[in-house]
Amino acid sequence: MKVVVQRVMEASCKVDGKITGKIDYGYMLLVGFNTTDTESNVLNMAKKILNLRIMDDENNVMNKSILDIKGCILSISQFTLYADTKKGNRPSYVNAMKGEDAIKLYQLFNEELRKYVPVSEGIFGADMKISLINDGPVTIILEM
Numbered sequence: 001m002k003v004v005v006q007r008v009m010e011a012s013c014k015v016d017g018k019i020t021g022k023i024d025y026g027y028m029l030l031v032g033f034n035t036t037d038t039e040s041n042v043l044n045m046a047k048k049i050l051n052l053r054i055m056d057d058e059n060n061v062m063n064k065s066i067l068d069i070k071g072c073i074l075s076i077s078q079f080t081l082y083a084d085t086k087k088g089n090r091p092s093y094v095n096a097m098k099g100e101d102a103i104k105l106y107q108l109f110n111e112e113l114r115k116y117v118p119v120s121e122g123i124f125g126a127d128m129k130i131s132l133i134n135d136g137p138v139t140i141i142l143e144m
Helices: 039-051 099-114
Strands: 001-017 019-022 027-031 063-066 072-078 119-121 130-144
Touching: 001 039, 001 072, 019 072, 019 119, 027 099, 039 099, 072 099, 072 130, 099 119
Parallel strands: 027 072, 072 119
Antiparallel strands: 001 019, 001 027, 001 130
């Protein structure tokens, strides 16, 4: 499982011109699954993200979690995180989990996060248009 975490001032997702998810201060996540990922990976990743200390404290030091600041999350499914470009110029996605399996893990991931913070989503498998204002910029890549 791979997640790109971006600390944002705001973020939104549109599908067919309609907003499907929108947040203010918090994290915008790009979420991808590998063919070997399990529910255990998902639960561990959710815990890591919730406790990741990349939010500023009162001294402008990245010392607080999203839980501490009562932030929000916009979660976007992103199978292209597992693009393999070692051979040629056209990416291969053989390492990305198939959609019918990935959607189950994606839903579990969002449900686990939602137990602790508000979570908005894109639409799994849709052509999404993502807008965000990265704060910092702070971008962290996590992989389990």
